[in-house]
Amino acid sequence: MKLLLDTHVAIWLSNKxxxxxxxxxxxxxDNANTLYISIVSVWExxxxxxIGKLPEFEGGVKTFLAExxxxxxxxxxxxxxxxxxxxxxxxxxxxxFDRPLVATAMVENMSILTADENIxxxxxPSVW
Numbered sequence: 291m292k293l294l295l296d297t298h299v300a301i302w303l304s305n306k307x308x309x310x311x312x313x314x315x316x317x318x319x320d321n322a323n324t325l326y327i328s329i330v331s332v333w334e335x336x337x338x339x340x341i342g343k344l345p346e347f348e349g350g351v352k353t354f355l356a357e358x359x360x361x362x363x364x365x366x367x368x369x370x371x372x373x374x375x376x377x378x379x380x381x382x383x384x385x386x387f388d389r390p391l392v393a394t395a396m397v398e399n400m401s402i403l404t405a406d407e408n409i410x411x412x413x414x415p416s417v418w
Contacts, residue, residue: 291323293417294395295363296404297331297387304357305346311418314403325363328394332358332365334387371397382411 295303302309303318310318317323332351339350347353358365368390375393385408392412395402401415409416 291317292326292398292400293317293323294326294328294366294391294398294400294402295331296391296402296406296409297334298405299403300327300331300358300363301335301344301346301354303361304354309405311405313417317403317417325361326366326398326400327358327363328366328391329368330387330390330394366394366398368394369397379412383408 299310299314307315318325332355335344335347335354336351338344339347339354344350344354347357349356372390372394375397376389379389379392388406388409391402392409392414394400395414395416396412401417402409403418404410404416405418
Protein backbone atom coordinates (compact mmCIF):
# COMPACT_ATOMS: atom_id res chain seq x y z
CA MET A 291 0.00 0.00 0.00
CA LYS A 292 1.20 3.53 -0.77
CA LEU A 293 0.98 5.69 2.36
CA LEU A 294 1.39 9.46 2.55
CA LEU A 295 2.36 10.74 5.99
CA ASP A 296 0.53 13.82 7.17
CA THR A 297 2.96 16.33 8.67
CA HIS A 298 1.98 15.64 12.27
CA VAL A 299 2.41 11.89 11.71
CA ALA A 300 5.93 12.46 10.42
CA ILE A 301 6.69 14.65 13.45
CA TRP A 302 5.26 12.10 15.88
CA LEU A 303 7.16 9.29 14.14
CA SER A 304 10.43 10.96 15.06
CA ASN A 305 9.55 12.64 18.37
CA LYS A 306 6.42 11.20 19.94
CA UNK A 307 5.71 7.71 18.58
CA UNK A 308 3.41 7.07 21.55
CA UNK A 309 0.93 9.49 19.93
CA UNK A 310 0.60 7.25 16.85
CA UNK A 311 -2.34 4.87 16.77
CA UNK A 312 -1.64 1.14 16.91
CA UNK A 313 -2.97 0.81 13.36
CA UNK A 314 -0.62 3.52 12.04
CA UNK A 315 2.35 2.00 13.89
CA UNK A 316 1.62 -1.38 12.30
CA UNK A 317 1.36 0.16 8.82
CA UNK A 318 4.62 2.07 9.29
CA UNK A 319 6.43 -1.12 10.29
CA ASP A 320 4.98 -3.27 7.50
CA ASN A 321 7.63 -3.59 4.78
CA ALA A 322 4.90 -4.31 2.23
CA ASN A 323 3.91 -0.64 2.45
CA THR A 324 5.71 2.21 0.73
CA LEU A 325 5.96 5.39 2.79
CA TYR A 326 5.92 8.88 1.28
CA ILE A 327 6.19 12.43 2.54
CA SER A 328 5.35 15.46 0.46
CA ILE A 329 7.71 18.37 0.14
CA VAL A 330 4.65 20.33 1.29
CA SER A 331 5.15 18.83 4.76
CA VAL A 332 8.80 19.84 4.73
CA TRP A 333 7.71 23.36 3.79
CA GLU A 334 5.16 23.35 6.64
CA UNK A 335 7.85 22.31 9.13
CA UNK A 336 10.20 25.03 7.86
CA UNK A 337 7.53 27.71 8.29
CA UNK A 338 6.39 26.52 11.72
CA UNK A 339 9.96 26.09 12.97
CA UNK A 340 10.82 29.63 11.83
CA ILE A 341 8.01 31.09 13.95
CA GLY A 342 8.78 28.92 16.99
CA LYS A 343 5.89 26.47 16.70
CA LEU A 344 8.10 23.35 16.56
CA PRO A 345 10.47 23.49 19.54
CA GLU A 346 11.06 19.72 19.27
CA PHE A 347 13.14 20.36 16.13
CA GLU A 348 15.82 22.60 17.59
CA GLY A 349 17.69 22.54 14.29
CA GLY A 350 14.54 23.39 12.34
CA VAL A 351 13.85 21.82 9.00
CA LYS A 352 17.38 20.37 8.75
CA THR A 353 16.73 18.32 11.88
CA PHE A 354 13.33 17.25 10.56
CA LEU A 355 14.86 16.13 7.25
CA ALA A 356 17.58 14.19 9.06
CA GLU A 357 14.90 12.44 11.13
CA UNK A 358 12.90 11.56 8.01
CA UNK A 359 15.98 10.18 6.28
CA UNK A 360 16.41 7.66 9.12
CA UNK A 361 13.27 5.96 7.80
CA UNK A 362 12.48 4.36 4.43
CA UNK A 363 10.44 7.36 3.29
CA UNK A 364 10.28 8.65 -0.29
CA UNK A 365 10.06 12.41 -0.73
CA UNK A 366 7.48 13.63 -3.24
CA UNK A 367 7.71 16.86 -5.21
CA UNK A 368 4.67 18.98 -5.94
CA UNK A 369 3.55 18.28 -9.50
CA UNK A 370 1.23 20.14 -11.85
CA UNK A 371 -1.43 17.45 -11.44
CA UNK A 372 -1.39 17.93 -7.65
CA UNK A 373 -1.91 21.67 -8.03
CA UNK A 374 -4.74 21.15 -10.51
CA UNK A 375 -6.43 18.76 -8.06
CA UNK A 376 -6.21 21.32 -5.22
CA UNK A 377 -8.36 23.66 -7.28
CA UNK A 378 -11.17 21.08 -7.42
CA UNK A 379 -11.28 20.28 -3.69
CA UNK A 380 -14.15 21.50 -1.53
CA UNK A 381 -13.27 23.87 1.30
CA UNK A 382 -13.90 21.60 4.28
CA UNK A 383 -11.32 23.69 6.09
CA UNK A 384 -8.71 26.27 5.19
CA UNK A 385 -5.42 24.68 6.23
CA UNK A 386 -3.09 25.68 3.38
CA PHE A 387 -0.94 22.57 3.84
CA ASP A 388 -3.62 19.89 4.12
CA ARG A 389 -5.28 20.61 0.79
CA PRO A 390 -2.12 19.90 -1.26
CA LEU A 391 -1.55 16.73 0.77
CA VAL A 392 -5.08 15.54 0.03
CA ALA A 393 -4.62 16.38 -3.65
CA THR A 394 -1.32 14.51 -3.79
CA ALA A 395 -2.86 11.42 -2.21
CA MET A 396 -5.75 11.53 -4.68
CA VAL A 397 -3.56 11.92 -7.76
CA GLU A 398 -1.01 9.33 -6.62
CA ASN A 399 -3.62 6.82 -5.37
CA MET A 400 -2.35 6.86 -1.81
CA SER A 401 -3.89 6.62 1.62
CA ILE A 402 -3.06 9.39 4.10
CA LEU A 403 -1.90 8.50 7.59
CA THR A 404 -3.52 11.22 9.70
CA ALA A 405 -5.33 11.99 12.91
CA ASP A 406 -6.80 15.16 11.37
CA GLU A 407 -10.58 14.82 11.32
CA ASN A 408 -10.82 17.47 8.59
CA ILE A 409 -8.95 15.25 6.17
CA UNK A 410 -11.51 12.49 6.76
CA UNK A 411 -14.08 14.81 5.15
CA UNK A 412 -12.37 14.51 1.76
CA UNK A 413 -12.90 11.64 -0.66
CA UNK A 414 -9.43 10.23 -0.06
CA PRO A 415 -8.52 7.06 1.82
CA SER A 416 -7.18 7.97 5.23
CA VAL A 417 -6.09 5.86 8.16
CA TRP A 418 -5.82 6.48 11.84
